[in-house]
Amino acid sequence: MKIPEINWTPPPKDPGKPADVRRILRLFRPYRGRLAFVLLLVAASSLVSIASPFLLRAILDTAIPQGRVGLLSVLVLGMIATAVVTSVFGVLQTLISTTVGQRVMHDLRTAVYARLQRMSLAFFTRTRTGEVQSRIANDIGGMQATVTTTATSIVSNLTSVVASIVAMVALDWRLTIASLLLLPVFVWISRRVGQERRRITTQQQRQMAAMSAIVSESLSVSGILLGRTMGRADSLTSAFEGESERLVDLEVRSNMAGRWRMSTISIVMAAMPALIYWAAGLALHVRGAAISIGTLVAFVSLQQGLFRPTVSLLQTGVQVQTSIALFQRIFEYLDLPVDITERPEPVRLEKVRGDVAFEGVDFSYDPASDEPTLTGIDLTVPAGGSLAVVGATGSGKSTLSYLVPRLYDVTGGRVSIDGVDVRDLAFDTLSSAVGVVSQETYLFHASVAENLRFAKPDATDAELVEAARAAQIHDHIAGLPDGYDTVVGERGYRFSGGEKQRLAIARTILRDPPVLILDEATSALDTRTELAVQDAIDALAAGRTTVTIAHRLSTVRDADEIVVLDSGRIAERGTHDELLALGGRYAALVRRDARMTDATAADSDDGEALATADATA
Template sequence: MHPDHVPDWTPPAGAEEQPRQVRRILRLFRPYRGRLAVVGLLVGAASLVSVATPFLLKAILDVAIPEGRTGLLSLLALGMILSAVLTSVFGVLQTLISTTVGQRVMHDLRTAVYGRLQRMSLAFFTRTRTGEVQSRIANDIGGMQATVTSTATSLVSNLTSVVATVVAMLALDWRLTIVSLVLLPVFVWISRRVGNERKRITTQRQKQMAAMAATVTESLSVSGILLGRTMGRSDSLTGAFSEESERLVDLEVRSNMAGRWRMAVITIVMAAMPAIIYWTAGIALGTGGSAVSIGTVVAFVSLQQGLFRPAVSLLSTGVQIQTSLALFQRIFEYLDLPIDITEREDPVRLDRVKGEVRFEDVTFGYDGKGGPVLDGIDITVPPGGSLAVVGPTGAGKSTLGHLVPRLYDVTGGRVTLDGTDVRDLDFGTLARAVGVVSQETYLFHASVADNLRFAKPDATDEELHAAARAAQIHDHIAALPDGYDTVVGERGHRFSGGEKQRLAIARTILRDPPVLVLDEATSALDTRTEAAVQKAIDALSANRTTITIAHRLSTVRGADQIVVLDSGRAVERGTHEELLERGGRYAALVRRDAQLEPTR
């Protein structure tokens, strides 16, 4: 590994203790602490106003009505109405602010995960199902919506209400308060048990949702549909999806029913508390104890009923938070992924790239597993020169090409551009300097013009047309009903393989990189289409440093230098004529191609 490039690694979320994970969640809200402080003030104000209502009710029952004080009665009744109005207004405002903050936190998380994944090396995506990545961003972050938008506010609001209500209950009658709260520790214990159970089930459910997302992404893509139909596997794929969905149904039911009976018992007990309060007050009065006024009993029951809603909600919120920890843990796993391809703190920026590429004693292996894919490669390509890399399947040809734009980093030696290690260059310089055209052309589900402008967003229509002409595709595009506004379809399936390749070449011409890597760009094409695409490649390669990875040798005969790879080593090098005269590996590959050429 390059000494200046240390992976940005932090312990995975699964290894964190729960308190540490909670602190990490709280840090997500730090940028919005000002707005959260306003929410706290609104919550406190709403709680105080709502707690005042039972005291107004006590005064009405114990003073205003018995003493016939209509003026006081009117004032107290007006106070109760005003209390309800203020509580509702404060509630709407706190919901607006807290929802906005929650959505901003979700936006920050989505962006952070997407940005992290954009920085991952190609190796990560070759071993990860696309649906799994999509599920983390859509399902896991989407599943946290209730937590980050309302749960935090609900926690503060209900906790404030509970504390204020308990204080008010103690002020009214401490004996009745003890009776009301004696079972609270049991309720808290039950809710924690339920929360832990739901957290375990939620982890399983999210994994199952990710598996379903991957199945949908793979089997319902254009390529997946074509494969399923032509192989006669549509019914079996539907059956497999049905089994996946059935497992999800079971997990959803288990998640929703986890602890329901226990929570129902809590609800029943707390709903029965008013009867217990009335009974306790009646017993105290009947046994000659200190009398409790009717107004006090009614006000206390009103407070106790007011305590019932936030207390149950608070217990449920605790369950929800424990459940959400499983979702946060899955998101933090992605945020903590080590980044293999990093930019150094003081990267080199090249204003002008000549295009000299050197491979200096390059060695490469995947994750340190197995033998090296490349071993001791030394190659120099001068500015404007052309290198062809050939060899049998699995020789390491594509891997060699991927090292130039830093899709992977070498594990030994170095790759340089104009004498500078590519690992020392800033990403912007490297992206402008090296263009890649591969066998697997990717086009977005957008218009032809939008696909071309992906390389140069500010390109004019004239520049688009010039690039398309150079790529031998302009006439075909112009003949379409919508011209350059034609939507290419999912992965470009409205175009043939050769047309997609020429669109990719036009896109690269538009970017105008001084170094070009052609990774088997014509190997999947028929001979006639290959000839048309080769004209476009010749236009693209003019006056550029070109590295061509080729399986067919018909396209590399004019290269300045041909290197034959075998088992990761450069076993031959020279021009086409020199290698033929040598009669070695390259000559054998040429004879193979001649035998495979279709007879006319």
């Protein structure tokens, strides 16, 4: 899919409104041909509509008083034709301008989504999901009126204003001057209103983002479970009610901002025809200078034709200033620096053997920090070999595994696959070379088959079954009422933890990566389920280069090499037997696991004994 090019250049150091407007206008550049045609239609429509007052004057001053029926018929047909042409032009310009506006919104949505897909994992660990969703949905949705109608509205109204003023001068220049005296005041008022609404709109969008975050977090399956089990449903409702109440206040303030001032403009403009009649009558009484009825009616008609687009222009100015706040929020995301980038000419490997090496690797989540997460890591895993990484919580195990698929980039040294720095590899090569099975399995709210095909969209049904059999989950899927068409539910909550893990393993088997990262894939499972999942993992790991991050050591005893991390450094390394003989940290971890296993077994025996006693009773 081609991603639309959306001005990735960061804004100037001191961005102001003019720079924002220029950047907004650049969004319409790909559609300038269609916009030019729309503007031509708008200008033609505005000019045609100006003819009606002159036709009306001829009817009132000539055709009716002189009883010229033929002329009257022609003039009336002219007024009808003017209305028809104006309406046709209006429908065409609405169709094209709306299409262009929707395409611009589509480009923005796609560009923001594509930008976020390029962000490192660190961005999402510090950003609320609801905030991201609000930028794409609420902010872009809120600018719909601006991008669909603003350009045509400005040109249409501006053309009407200019044409009306020229026609009014042609009818009576004195009345024209009287009609235009207050326009500068109206423009100043509208600018003040626009600035006020712009400030409020920024607050509105932040509030909507906060509400979206609450909804996405508290109304997910996990959020509902946590809220119910903690007895916090009422407090969560109260919190949401408070956020909603604040949004109500902002909405009211936004709608009422400058309302009285704009109403004053409307009142003055509505009173202008009466003032024109009064001025004409006064001129006749004082100077005896008569203005024909036709001229007076035509002038008032033009005056109304002037005031309507003038008010619309002022409102459009307010709307544009309001929308700038939305565009700024979108541009903030488009200007986010991308940490993980692809080289201009990346390396593409035809066949990946699977040699993985960590060479003097340093890593810190905050490069300015004095406490790096990993320091001086030197490891080599030959193709088809297995490495196990163990250590206490916070020792850097998972971080180490994230460097291979480039979820983060090293801050020192390098990580390589087949001798090529992963930073030099093409994204598609790297993603096809490295598969990850993590502790937290993510499944989409879709069917089993669709979740599996996420790894390989063109996979056949036979391939799905083969992968599921290898992951030891086929029999369970086949036993479901809808089989592979069964919808897994939000985050896969219709399946147990072990079943979800085996689905994830089947998904990775379909992708068939030569390098496999197992990030504590069984640590959240009970012992019995762990054994079943471990069999599936063994099938998956066969013949692949495997890096296993383990909390329970029972799964890594047979690894070619075991590394013990301590505070981001390699404290011990060797095989299982070598490390046990060393009697250091690894041996202590093994003893801890043995105590935990014995305790679990004792609990299981007690449970079986109770069940037997209950059955006997």
